[in-house]
Amino acid sequence: MAYVPIADRPDEMHDPQSFITKYIWSQDHKVIAIQYGGTAIAIGVVALVLSVLMRLQLGFPDTFAFIDPTDYYQYVTMHGMIMVVYLLTALFLGGFGNYLIPLQIGARDMVFPFLNMLSYWFYLLSVIILAASFFVAGGPTGAGWTLYPPQAITEGTPGAEGGILLMLLSLAVFVVAFTMGGLNYVTTVLQARTHGMTLMRMPLSVWGIFVATILGLFAFPALFVSAVMMAFDHLLGTSFFMPAMISLGESVEHAGGSPILFQHLFWFFGHPEVYIVALPAFGLVSDVLSTHARRNIFGYRMMVWAIVAIGGLSFIVWAHHMYVSGMNPYFGFFFAFTTLIIAVPTAIKVYNWVLTLWKGNIRMTVPMLFAMGFIFTFIHGGLTGLFLGNVTVDLPLSDTYFVVAHFHMVMGVSPVLVLFAAIYHWFPKISGRMFDEKLGKIHFWGTFLGTYAIYLPMHYIGALGVPRRYFALGTTDFIPESAFELNAAITVAALIVAAIQVVFFINVFKSLWKGEKADPNPWEATSLEWHTPHTPPHHGNWGPNLPVVYRWAYEYATPGVKDDFVPQSVPPGDVVMKKKGDVFKESEH
């Protein structure tokens, strides 16, 4: 008998039998993906509620007696940290990374399934530790999501006793979880691609997730060490980040530490973190756009190199978060230069998305609406980044609502629109059922228009000079009464957006319960995951034989071919060519 690689031997897969091994202690990447996704969305809902509470206070100050400054700063901190790390990072990489990497590269699973399972359980542990801080004495930390020392660990900041330690511990555990998952994703992409799946044939989703994971493996250690060092400063009395100072009238037992050092470490993680979220979003949205536009992704190679270039550059721009931090101001020249360079590959990506639609045949499906909505919000958020990245322009705008509006457009709304696009796009494959199109459209329009109504005006409040992280603005000489009215209007928009998300959950649960049974390839897509023998795919994904790949993932509307798409796994000989009299009009080129 001829040699059969292990990956191709179905009897080696040890299919799980019991409920527990199938759905709880599962080593199946698809189940782990759903576990990651479910947990991330659940904690994300907590963060959403916190943002609503913040908006209530900002829009209607002196109205809600149950929100005091301590609460407010705790909301600010937990909202930010949950959204950035525990929702976005976990859902893009732990969720979509897990689900799509093996399916899109034609593997049976991740290369280390047990480690993959462990990664999820460590992630869950980190979420539980984080949530526990709501219940300890003093509550969660209110140091702002950036956790800047000294104030993160000194009296006068909410949660400086227990909350901050739980936050640091939770982050450390999260980094452990991420590292286990991340090593897996990288190794799987490098080692487990099926026959014919060269790197330059991979769908951009995999490229985005792959490069983002590499960034994470380099960036998260900086967060890990800063968490450990700050915990040492707090518990053992070391002075990594703590200078000689007084704290509410008493001198502290520290000397010689540097608060700026923490900021460098934090943003050495924090800036790549932006791209750890953005690159998977770039990848996923590229696939959604190409599929529903029925057109090849425009400039695939350029798109891949842009992802790689952005990933590389993201490590030398971190101090643009620190232009007014009191670091040596001469750094401003270097970091403004590198930061603005990154605009070039990013702009190329935007052009190529729009050029993918150009001369396409655009199907206005729900995932497509979200994906195109992303192009709009990302253009907006990217362009305002050119204000803040340019050191001089940042001077008046730094620490104002302009910053809040900018990063919510680029780092909040844009990736979330992609997440929704991706959820609607892959929902039929993941669940085997179709979602309700009408509810999906209501969800899109409410979210897309509502978030723009929140964040467009917020830039202008920032331009006035209104500082962020203020519990109440009180009276000042430069904030007009109309700005308070605008703030109230923004809060109303935020309430609407939050309420609209209920439609999404109704849609998901309704569709899971009694949605129409999904076609295995409802979007007529080319990539491998749409050509599994079962929908949803079974354990091991491919049945007895792994697929073989013959081409890239963007073979739409190929001239001379009968169908308007050619799956990656169809051998050249099986592609049905067009005969005379076919109804499609051939394009000119």
Add this chain to the structure above:
Amino acid sequence: MAFAIIIALLVIGSVIFHAWSPWWLTPIASNWGSIDTTIDITVWVTGFAFVVINLFLAYTVYKYRYSKKRRAEYEPENKKLEIWLTGITSVGVAALLAPGLFVWADFVNPPEEAHVVEVTGQQWQWAYRYPGADGKLGAADPGLITEANPFGMKEDDPAGRDDILVESAIMHLPVDKPVKVVLRSKDVLHDFAVAEFRVKMDMVPGAVSYLWLTPTKTGTYDILCEELCGVGHFVMRGRVKVQEQADFDQWLASQNTYEDALALARVDRANGQATYAMCAGCHGVQGEGNPALNAPQIAGLQDWYVTAQLEHFKTGIRGGNPADTYGAQMIGLAAALPDSQTIRNLSAYINSLPATQTKQTLSGNLKNGKELYDHNCSVCHGDNGRGVWSVHAPKLAGMDDWYLARQLRHFRDKVRGAHPEDDLGHQMQLMVSVLGDDQAINDVAVYISGLGYSDPSYVAASKAN
């Protein structure tokens, strides 16, 4: 179709919003018009890109909307187009970056002739230091900071003797004179920001940062802390008064130097006792107060607090509101105190009087009072209500509940703390807004007053009652 139209409408709407918006850069009052220019350039370049790309997107979505009769065009790459787009983008980015870097070069190099002012931040106060006649700031060290030496001055540095120390939230600057603002923090990170000046910079404990500007318009502008510095971050406000040179010089001359401060610190308590005779009629021989005369207990209050209040009464910063009848009485009395030294002597004497636990006169919910106090007040006034000097928060424990409640109502109703120079009062207004109605205020007042029972120095006295 709908999508294309809505994108186009959003683009047009955004442009109209931008053009119509009354909310944009606050009118400038410094030399940094060049920063506004870089913002204008950025608005034009990015605005152009925003409109063009999005309208192209809208057009694309409209033109290539789904049709069963049509197929997309297969076109994996177009090198020429991609190179062109990369080139144009690079030019646009360079057009933004170049002017930005020139202005930044200007910002990092303060002019030689700039005079120096030091701003110190601490939770949640501002203080200022001017170099005095020698033009040089004396050495200061955070390790030396104490209640008696809040700036951490090195006593043996001759350059510091003539430094002018301003422990007030109000900064003064002469108009049209370039100034290098040197920034320090005593505790956590803060940020010195004035919207009208355009420039801002963090203040870092253990390090010195700076910025420079030339104020170009006389007037008073808000200084806001713009780096999260704890629960009181949003009340950390100051003001900068930009004055004509002559007015500035006059103000500067009226301020105490470090030398003066050292002298003032040598108080004469006996002299204070003599002065106290005029207070004893209402506040009692031992400073125990007299509710019938609306005179609260003042015994044992921190001297710096009593000094500040007496000076505020004397200058009408406190008690000037017609609704504050008893404050008006105090204005009359404080006017009789001739100078700073007399006030300080008196304060030192009042501080030395033994405080007692006052009697409860209001009814309040202690549990609610404790919760409100712990959440909103304790961070400055201390868990035990004994006050924290560095935030200028006086002792409250054991004081008359009726007096505390009245003052809280006065802060809430803007009777106290509304004077433009009463920055601490303004902070209290912002904090008290959290409390709500009269009953909540009574709850807190009763709780705070009762905190005196936990003070060991009070127990004997209250038993004696």
